[in-house]
Amino acid sequence: MANDSLKKEIRVRFAPSPTGDLHVGNIRTALFDWAYARHTGGKFIFRIEDTDRERVTDQYIAAAIDTLRWLGLEWDEGPEVGGPYGPYLQSQRLDIYAKWAQTFLDNGDAYRCYCSTEELEARRESQRAANLAPGYDGKCRNLSAAEIAKYEGEGRKPVTRMRMPDGETQFNDAIRGDLVFEHKFVPDFVLARADGSPLYTLAVAVDDVLMKVTHILRGEDLLSSTPRQIRVYQAMGVAPEDYPIFAHLPFVMGQDNTKLSKRNGEVSIAWYRDAGFLPEAICNYLALLGWSPGDDRENVTMQELTELFTVERVNSSPARFDMKKLEAINGDKIRALTIDDFLLRALPFVTNAGIISGTDSEKAVIKSVLPIIQERIAKLSEVPQMVKFLFGESVEIEGESKEKISDEVSKDVLRRSLAALEPLKIWNHGSIDAALRAVLIEEMGLKPRIAFGAVRIAVTGSHISPPLFESMELLGKERAITRIKNAI
RNA sequence: GGCCCCGUCGUCUAGUGGCCUAGGACUCUGGCUUCUCAAGCCAGCUACGCGGGUUCGAAUCCCGUCGGGGCUACCA
Numbered sequence: 001m002a003n004d005s006l007k008k009e010i011r012v013r014f015a016p017s018p019t020g021d022l023h024v025g026n027i028r029t030a031l032f033d034w035a036y037a038r039h040t041g042g043k044f045i046f047r048i049e050d051t052d053r054e055r056v057t058d059q060y061i062a063a064a065i066d067t068l069r070w071l072g073l074e075w076d077e078g079p080e081v082g083g084p085y086g087p088y089l090q091s092q093r094l095d096i097y098a099k100w101a102q103t104f105l106d107n108g109d110a111y112r113c114y115c116s117t118e119e120l121e122a123r124r125e126s127q128r129a130a131n132l133a134p135g136y137d138g139k140c141r142n143l144s145a146a147e148i149a150k151y152e153g154e155g156r157k158p159v160t161r162m163r164m165p166d167g168e169t170q171f172n173d174a175i176r177g178d179l180v181f182e183h184k185f186v187p188d189f190v191l192a193r194a195d196g197s198p199l200y201t202l203a204v205a206v207d208d209v210l211m212k213v214t215h216i217l218r219g220e221d222l223l224s225s226t227p228r229q230i231r232v233y234q235a236m237g238v239a240p241e242d243y244p245i246f247a248h249l250p251f252v253m254g255q256d257n258t259k260l261s262k263r264n265g266e267v268s269i270a271w272y273r274d275a276g277f278l279p280e281a282i283c284n285y286l287a288l289l290g291w292s293p294g295d296d297r298e299n300v301t302m303q304e305l306t307e308l309f310t311v312e313r314v315n316s317s318p319a320r321f322d323m324k325k326l327e328a329i330n331g332d333k334i335r336a337l338t339i340d341d342f343l344l345r346a347l348p349f350v351t352n353a354g355i356i357s358g359t360d361s362e363k364a365v366i367k368s369v370l371p372i373i374q375e376r377i378a379k380l381s382e383v384p385q386m387v388k389f390l391f392g393e394s395v396e397i398e399g400e401s402k403e404k405i406s407d408e409v410s411k412d413v414l415r416r417s418l419a420a421l422e423p424l425k426i427w428n429h430g431s432i433d434a435a436l437r438a439v440l441i442e443e444m445g446l447k448p449r450i451a452f453g454a455v456r457i458a459v460t461g462s463h464i465s466p467p468l469f470e471s472m473e474l475l476g477k478e479r480a481i482t483r484i485k486n487a488i
Numbered sequence: 489g490g491c492c493c494c495g496u497c498g499u500c501u502a503g504u505g506g507c508c509u510a511g512g513a514c515u516c517u518g519g520c521u522u523c524u525c526a527a528g529c530c531a532g533c534u535a536c537g538c539g540g541g542u543u544c545g546a547a548u549c550c551c552g553u554c555g556g557g558g559c560u561a562c563c564a
Contacts, residue, residue: 017564052563117562124560133490134560159562176493185491185560193562200564224492224559250494251557285500288513292501296512315501317494318557325500325514335527376526386525433523452523464525 010042011214014068014075015204017049018060022067023267024321025219025252028286031305032249032314033217034073035287038306045211046078048089051203061089067269071279072302077211085211090203097198100206100236101160101191109235110191112158113140114151135187136161157194162201162231164188169227174215174247174311181227189228201225205232208244217247217311220318247311250290251318276349276380281330289319299332331378342374343367346383353384355391365390368474372466386466390474395461395483404463405487410454413440414488417455418481427477429469436469458487 014033016026037044046068050056065079077083087093104110113136115123124134141163143151151158168182191202198206208216208229226246233243272282284300292315293300293308300308334342343366347358356362366387373386389395397405404410420439424431440451456468459480465471472480 015564019564049564055563113562120562128489131489135490161562173493179492181492187560190562195562197562199562204564219558220493221558222564225564248493253557255499288500290500294502296502298501298513319501320499322499322514328514331527373526375528378526436523448523450523456524460524462524466525468523 008214009212010037010040011045011212012037012042012217013045013047013208013211013213014073015047015049015207015218016064017052017056017200018064019052019055020060021268021270022064023269024286025267027067027071027269027282028252028289029217029219029249030068030073031071031283031286032291032309032311034075035305035309036215036217036311037076039309042214043076044073045083045085045213046075046088047207047211048079048091049200049203050089050091051198051200053091056091063270070273071269071283073283090198090207093203093207094197096210097192097202097206098196101196101198101202104162104191104235105160107235108163110160110162111141111143112148113161113188113190114143114148114156114158115139116156133185135185136189138188141188159190159194160192161188162191162228162235164228164231169230171226171230171243171246173223173226174245175250175314175316176223176248179223179226181224183227186227186231191232201228202232205229206236209233209236209238213244215247215311216244217249220248220251223248247314250315252286252289253318253320255320274381276382277326277330278333278345278380281326281333284333285326285329289321290315299329327378334377334380335375337374339367339370339374342370346370346380349380349383350387353388355384355388362391365474369466369471372470376466389460389462389465389471393479393482394486395459397457397461397487400463405454405457409446409450411488413444413446413451413454414458414484416440416444418484418488421477421481421484424477427473429467429473432472433469455484458484 012033014030016022016030022030034044036042046065048056048061048064050061061079068075075081077085078088082088090097101110105112120136123137123139127134127137140158140161164183164186166183168180169186170178170180172178189201190199192198205228207213226248230243269282273279280302283302283305284298287300287305287309288298291309291313293304294313337345343363346366347363350356350366351358356366369387369390373383377383377386405414416439417436420435421432424435436452436455437448440446440455441448444451452468453463456465456471457463459468459472459475460466475483
């Protein structure tokens with residue numbers, strides 16, 4: 001691989017089929033593709049595999065573009081940015097595939113197959129029954145002119161099918177080593193439907209060649225389709241030394257050791273965005289699924305990832321997705337944010353929660369409380385509940401907390417706190433602390449957690465809040481006093 | 489069923505024949521700190537799937553076995 005980088009530019013592509021929102025597995029692949037391209041100083045190509053227009057929608061394509069951008073995985077060639085080997089939507093390259101399919105037909109590498117879906121299915125069924133490997137049996141491989149005329153006369157429309165020669169395909173996978181597939185287990189496969197529309201096997205191989213892709217880092221599920229892809233390279237006349245290097249990435253699995261799905265954790269990246277995860281946290285965590293820097297470090301920036309990422313360090317075994325660890329990393333990333341950056345990222349969550357409308361003064365209030373909540377949250381979605389008490393005159397005390405301050409001791413605490421706080425000339429966390437401590441701890445002899453707990457609930461509405469004295473300072477004397485009175 | 493891939497703490501991983509009485513991180517448990525919740529600090533629990541080889545020596549190499557996963561489409 002080192003030699004390649006000397007003689008030609010590294011070109012890596014991420015080519016999803018947007019049949020739904022991009023999910024964790026897709027993004028891990030995209031991240032590795034991107035990181036490898038950046039690491040080698042090569043190009044990162046983004047291609048949309050939308051040959052199956054019945055399942056791919058424009059909405060999903062737009063979402064995929066949006067998700068990649070949000071994560072910071074900028075592409076050098078692809079949708080919206082163009083490039084010298086475009087277009088980068090396969091649905092716009094149909095004529096190219098048709099031309100190659102015809103070439104394969106002309107050269108005898110492919111042939112027309114008149115078998116209907118039903119006939120194929122029936123034969124596969126009997127193959128299974130006879131304990132044979134199901135797959136195309138080669139019925140139409142060598143049709144005579146008479147047979148063709150007969151089928152045409154019946155009105156059958158032929159698909160274009162690739163001829164797999166006898167023998168085997170060998171290739172070196174950068175992650176798994178040397179691999180051999182015997183062709184007797186790789187049946188002739190369909191390149192294009194009767195209407196001429198291409199299938200994945202045709203489009204992917206043609207585009208990788210035409211777009212001069214040098215490295216294919218993709219999911220392990222495509223491993224067994226690699227011989228078919230290589231067969232297309234051969235038919236296109238590509239020299240073996242010019243084949244792309246394959247690296248099949250291990251799966252990202254759900255909790256129960258099956259493929260990720262709604263059931264065992266949310267898969268759509270859009271969901272993580274809404275849940276308050278930072279893109280750099282998602283990338284950092286995903287980078288650790290199937291790859292590691294080699295030393296003990298786990299907190300890596302995008303910059304470090306591009307510097308350290310090599311396929312040699314990619315694991316070959318599948319990884320389980322762990323939400324807990326993602327949250328831990330997300331918390332670390334939040335704590336690493338500057339207050340201005342934190343504010344920028346948190347604002348949408350506070351606004352969407354209906355806590356503020358977005359005025360400058362409201363933003364200033366949010367910004368003032370951010371420093372004391374930064375280390376207490378793991379996700380941006382937790383910001384609203386933490387800052388809520390700073391808005392509005394009164395506060396609603398939640399059920400469980402309400403009971404905690406309805407007893408006589410609490411009432412007494414609140415009454416005495418009120419008396420100690422009202423005369424205060426200087427209102428800051430230091431003076432509040434001193435005043436409350438004097439009357440509640442020293443005079444009453446209460447345990448701090450009992451004493452301050454009651455005040456906390458009265459002032460913030462909850463027994464869980466940012467530090468009390470700082471919260472009261474930010475709230476302001478007037479509202480703090482009012483809330484204590486209301487709670488008595 | 490066939491073909492293929494994979495197998496170190498609960499999870500992610502380090503480990504490429506001796507540095508391993510297996511290291512780190514997340515989780516969990518206990519403690520410290522403490523105005524709640526967090527954060528932080530300390531401690532603890534827990535792993536080389538199994539069986540054979542090769543070797544002076546194996547988590548590391550080989551074989552078998554078991555287990556998990558993928559593919560087996562006119563999806564990608």
